[in-house]
Amino acid sequence: MSFLRWLRSPFLDRRLERDMREEMSRHLELATERLIARGLSPAEARRAALREFGNVHYLQEKARDVRGARWLGALSPDATLALRMLVKNPLLSLVGGFGMAVAICIAIGFFTWMSFYYSDPPIEDGDRVVTVEYIDGDVSETTLFDYLSWKGQVRSLEELAAYRRSRVVAETGHGGSLSANVVEMTASGFRLARVPPLLGRPLLDGDEVEGAAPVVVIGFDEWQQLFGGDPDVLGEELLLDGKAHNVVGVMPGGFRFPSNHGLWRALGTDVAIQFPDYEQLAFVFGRLPPGVDAEAAEAELAAIGKRAAAADPRNRQRFRLVVVPFIRHLLDVQQYPPWLIWLAQLFGAMILGLVAVNVAVLVYARTALRTGEITVRTALGATRGRIVSQLFLEALALSLAAAALGLLMAEIGFRQMTSLVDLQAALPYWLFGRLPAETVLYAVGLAALAAFIVGVLPALQATGRHLQSTLRHLGGGTGLRMGKTWTILICVQVAVAVGVLPSVLGVAWNYAPAPAVNFPASEILSFRAQPSAGGSPTPDSDYGSLQSELLRRVEALPGVAGVSFASSAPMRGRAARVELDVVEDASEVATPVVATHAVDPEYFDVLGVPLLAGRELRASDAAEGATAAIVSRSFVDQFLGGGSALGRRFRESTDARGEIAADAPWFEIVGVVEDMLTFRRGRPMPATFHATAQGPEPMSLVARTQGIEPASLAAPLRALVDEIGLGRGLNVTPMDVLYRRDRGELGFLVVMVGVITLSVLLLSAAGISAMMSFAVTRQQREIGVRTALGATRGQLIASVFRRSLRQLAAGALVGAGVAALLDQVTGGAMLGGQAVPLMAVVASIMLASGTLASLAPARRALRLQPMDALREE
Amino acid sequence: MTPNTPLLPGTLELVVLQLLRAEPTNGYDLSLRIQAITKDVLNVNAGSLYPALYRLEERGLIKGRWEETESGRRAKAYSVTKAGRKHLADERESWERFAGALRAILSVT
Numbered sequence: 014m015s016f017l018r019w020l021r022s023p024f025l026d027r028r029l030e031r032d033m034r035e036e037m038s039r040h041l042e043l044a045t046e047r048l049i050a051r052g053l054s055p056a057e058a059r060r061a062a063l064r065e066f067g068n069v070h071y072l073q074e075k076a077r078d079v080r081g082a083r084w085l086g087a088l089s090p091d092a093t094l095a096l097r098m099l100v101k102n103p104l105l106s107l108v109g110g111f112g113m114a115v116a117i118c119i120a121i122g123f124f125t126w127m128s129f130y131y132s133d134p135p136i137e138d139g140d141r142v143v144t145v146e147y148i149d150g151d152v153s154e155t156t157l158f159d160y161l162s163w164k165g166q167v168r169s170l171e172e173l174a175a176y177r178r179s180r181v182v183a184e185t186g187h188g189g190s191l192s193a194n195v196v197e198m199t200a201s202g203f204r205l206a207r208v209p210p211l212l213g214r215p216l217l218d219g220d221e222v223e224g225a226a227p228v229v230v231i232g233f234d235e236w237q238q239l240f241g242g243d244p245d246v247l248g249e250e251l252l253l254d255g256k257a258h259n260v261v262g263v264m265p266g267g268f269r270f271p272s273n274h275g276l277w278r279a280l281g282t283d284v285a286i287q288f289p290d291y292e293q294l295a296f297v298f299g300r301l302p303p304g305v306d307a308e309a310a311e312a313e314l315a316a317i318g319k320r321a322a323a324a325d326p327r328n329r330q331r332f333r334l335v336v337v338p339f340i341r342h343l344l345d346v347q348q349y350p351p352w353l354i355w356l357a358q359l360f361g362a363m364i365l366g367l368v369a370v371n372v373a374v375l376v377y378a379r380t381a382l383r384t385g386e387i388t389v390r391t392a393l394g395a396t397r398g399r400i401v402s403q404l405f406l407e408a409l410a411l412s413l414a415a416a417a418l419g420l421l422m423a424e425i426g427f428r429q430m431t432s433l434v435d436l437q438a439a440l441p442y443w444l445f446g447r448l449p450a451e452t453v454l455y456a457v458g459l460a461a462l463a464a465f466i467v468g469v470l471p472a473l474q475a476t477g478r479h480l481q482s483t484l485r486h487l488g489g490g491t492g493l494r495m496g497k498t499w500t501i502l503i504c505v506q507v508a509v510a511v512g513v514l515p516s517v518l519g520v521a522w523n524y525a526p527a528p529a530v531n532f533p534a535s536e537i538l539s540f541r542a543q544p545s546a547g548g549s550p551t552p553d554s555d556y557g558s559l560q561s562e563l564l565r566r567v568e569a570l571p572g573v574a575g576v577s578f579a580s581s582a583p584m585r586g587r588a589a590r591v592e593l594d595v596v597e598d599a600s601e602v603a604t605p606v607v608a609t610h611a612v613d614p615e616y617f618d619v620l621g622v623p624l625l626a627g628r629e630l631r632a633s634d635a636a637e638g639a640t641a642a643i644v645s646r647s648f649v650d651q652f653l654g655g656g657s658a659l660g661r662r663f664r665e666s667t668d669a670r671g672e673i674a675a676d677a678p679w680f681e682i683v684g685v686v687e688d689m690l691t692f693r694r695g696r697p698m699p700a701t702f703h704a705t706a707q708g709p710e711p712m713s714l715v716a717r718t719q720g721i722e723p724a725s726l727a728a729p730l731r732a733l734v735d736e737i738g739l740g741r742g743l744n745v746t747p748m749d750v751l752y753r754r755d756r757g758e759l760g761f762l763v764v765m766v767g768v769i770t771l772s773v774l775l776l777s778a779a780g781i782s783a784m785m786s787f788a789v790t791r792q793q794r795e796i797g798v799r800t801a802l803g804a805t806r807g808q809l810i811a812s813v814f815r816r817s818l819r820q821l822a823a824g825a826l827v828g829a830g831v832a833a834l835l836d837q838v839t840g841g842a843m844l845g846g847q848a849v850p851l852m853a854v855v856a857s858i859m860l861a862s863g864t865l866a867s868l869a870p871a872r873r874a875l876r877l878q879p880m881d882a883l884r885e886e
Numbered sequence: 887m888t889p890n891t892p893l894l895p896g897t898l899e900l901v902v903l904q905l906l907r908a909e910p911t912n913g914y915d916l917s918l919r920i921q922a923i924t925k926d927v928l929n930v931n932a933g934s935l936y937p938a939l940y941r942l943e944e945r946g947l948i949k950g951r952w953e954e955t956e957s958g959r960r961a962k963a964y965s966v967t968k969a970g971r972k973h974l975a976d977e978r979e980s981w982e983r984f985a986g987a988l989r990a991i992l993s994v995t
Binding site for chain 2: 033035040042043044067071072076078079
């Protein structure tokens with residue numbers, strides 16, 4: 014049957030079903046008429062016709078079987094029944110459906126992630142676009158110099174191009190402004206994309222030449238936002254970080270190549286020619302011509318690179334040249350170790366498996382209780398296939414509803430995730446918006462699979478050979494046996510729940526958001542003064558006085574209570590490794606990493622961060638060779654065992670690799686300040702602070718306001734920075750917004766993990782309770798017989814619960830072992846010292862649901878009269 | 887009345903195709919016609935006839951259409967499709983070969 018016909022079949026088959034009924038009733042009418050014509054009374058004729066025709070319902074069943082693959086619609090009465098069963102068992106439908114929805118949502122998440130990993134940019138021959146990278150460990154070390162050495166020589170790549178990205182403030186002369194991702198790209202990048210501009214022209218080779226007029230090509234959205242979609246935009250001026258650029262082209266909507274950009278300006282490669290050793294990191298990409306593979310390109314580029322190495326002072330021996338699909342460098346997948354990806358996959362697969370088994374258990378238990386109904390239907394002529402397909406359809410109704418919910422959850426999660434600001438700058442533009450269309454098909458496939466597991470497998474077992482014996486015992490017991498498999502499943506189920514869920518809950522709990530903010534964040538405005546790109550560097554002597562002037566004038570603004578500066582925004586220090594003078598316990602701190610800041614001595618005063626011990630930094634601490642430093646409370650707690658810190662010494666790494674130079678200076682701790690943020694359980698990043706007299710470039714400032722909205726200072730601050738000539742005022746953000754953004758990202762993750770874990774826990778509890786209830790129901794007869802033989806109530810209750818508890822306890826024990834092992838492996842990070850209470854909670858939930866579920870059927874059995882039990886036997 | 891003779895397995899479809907080819911008709915008439923032509927030797931009950939019709943329809947060998955009968959009633963009339971005619975020809979040929987062979991064997995004295 015063709016796919017189209019299959020799709021149509023539900024509608025087609027409803028008609029066939031109607032046809033069949035009508036056809037058979039016409040047959041009966043005609044036969045009756047004929048018999049009346051032969052002299053029979055109408056009633057006699059009708060009876061005779063029916064006799065001749067045979068059992069109408071049986072015939073219809075037989076005819077439906079003939080329809081074979083058209084079961085879907087032919088079963089429309091069954092579909093109605095399936096829906097009715099869903100409503101009749103609301104708890105099963107809700108718990109099972111929600112569990113499946115979560116599992117499907119997770120599966121969709123993995124599927125989408127994997128599909129991202131293999132996606133190509135939506136341009137012509139996008140699958141042949143590759144990135145060329147020099148890799149040092151995990152870090153890309155490709156520079157403009159490499160691009161220039163390959164360019165013009167490489168044959169195995171068409172349109173070799175390079176780009177760098179940055180964030181700028183774009184302003185029009187008419188007051189429009191926005192903070193946007195700008196890409197500096199070679200003109201070859203546009204040739205490679207082969208997407209014609211909507212207006213004007215793309216970047217051309219001539220734009221890259223030194224001294225060429227600065228031009229910019231803008232994206233559709235930027236055109237709308239900055240220029241209101243003005244068709245005469247070409248030739249207009251656009252200020253990028255204060256530098257005037259002429260708009261020469263507008264790209265069509267949806268085009269944000271190469272990563273996620275709406276402003277393109279020419280990449281001047283002259284800097285790299287003048288300073289070959291200058292670390293001009295860039296992304297280099299090109300298109301493989303038909304018939305050329307990545308290995309061939311790699312070999313050629315490496316050979317060219319080797320020849321050029323003479324002119325390049327960097328030590329390239331450590332670098333590895335790779336030619337990889339374009340998406341790879343954008344998703345930066347190299348930063349994740351493969352085992353982490355596998356672990357995440359395993360976790361997802363485990364949750365799926367757990368959910369499927371649980372729902373199967375629930376459905377199995379219910380199917381078992383419907384053996385009577387199944388038997389009666391069989392006796393009425395329904396084939397095994399019909400019964401199985403009926404149960405499949407019931408499961409399908411549930412799993413399709415779950416798939417719809419799962420898709421909705423995934424869609425919401427996806428939107429949430431892609432709306433995170435940091436991700437937006439980093440994720441390729443073609444991954445935004447909605448979930449890929451194929452995920453819907455994937456979800457439907459998963460629903461069918463789930464329906465098979467939870468519907469067909471129990472149904473096959475329920476309609477197996479023991480049906481005959483059930484027929485004999487119709488009305489007594491459930492007739493189904495709980496195999497060893499199910500007993501093992503109970504144990505595994507409890508083990509997984511007790512073993513893994515506490516770890517996940519622990520992680521969610523320990524890193525839960527809502528940290529305490531230990532300074533008045535809502536009164537603080539953070540901003541950055543950055544020298545204009547391309548502008549001449551400010552001489553050092555001038556910079557100091559300009560800065561003092563800026564501070565003075567900011568402080569003079571109405572509503573400003575204080576202003577100070579640091580090397581980075583609060584809670585955004587540079588990561589550095591530290592070495593302590595005396596290590597208390599080497600095993601305690603494997604990788605002492607801190608966030609280090611150079612700060613104005615008045616920094617803490619302005620921020621309002623309390624000093625806990627020692628003294629504050631002074632102006633004299635900023636002098637050359639001064640060694641005084643302040644550390645945060647978490648530094649003391651984590652590295653010094655909470656003891657006295659004053660007078661202790663440490664030193665720090667200064668390069669990005671985290672190596673501490675042999676001659677690195679030692680700093681003495683003269684004060685301890687409160688952590689700016691403290692988490693409920695998670696550890697804050699320890700921080701160190703050194704005094705500086707002059708803010709570095711770019712400098713991060715904080716202004717404390719009084720009686721005004723910090724955000725209202727944004728415009729005057731930008732104007733001041735510009736007026737004084739310190740470049741541009743960027744990222745003017747109230748601290749509480751910055752902090753809320755951090756919290757939002759963390760919160761999203763924690764909520765996801767929490768929802769998933771809790772629903773798995775709920776489902777596990779429901780599964781266990783269904784299993785237990787079913788197992789005890791099966792013992793009813795046995796209990797009745799034993800009562801007849803003189804067993805006391807106490808003995809009976811003990812025997813019922815002993816059996817249940819044995820299985821539950823075995824599972825809990827194994828699970829506790831797994832959890833302990835996990836905790837050990839992760840060095841206590843997962844459970845965060847909460848192993849015992851968390852495991853106890855999960856184990857109690859499992860034991861309680863199992864035991865409670867045993868209670869009702871056990872009581873029923875105890876009330877059963879021995880005679881009734883024996884009669885059933 | 888001659889006792890009913892059961893159909894040989896697989897021959898019902900041949901019977902239905904042949905009769906429908908001769909004249910498209912509905913299930914009821916078809917069952918009457920089989921009885922009449924075979925002089926009541928073959929009596930195909932509805933329990934066999936309808937599944938056979940649906941099977942043939944499912945395979946695209948016949949096609950059913952609702953029509954008005956002479957008595958003004960609605961009835962579903964079946965006719966043989968092109969594929970059905972070809973199938974009938976093939977089946978007839980193989981049946982005749984089989985029958986010829988059987989006759990040859992039965993004529994051995």
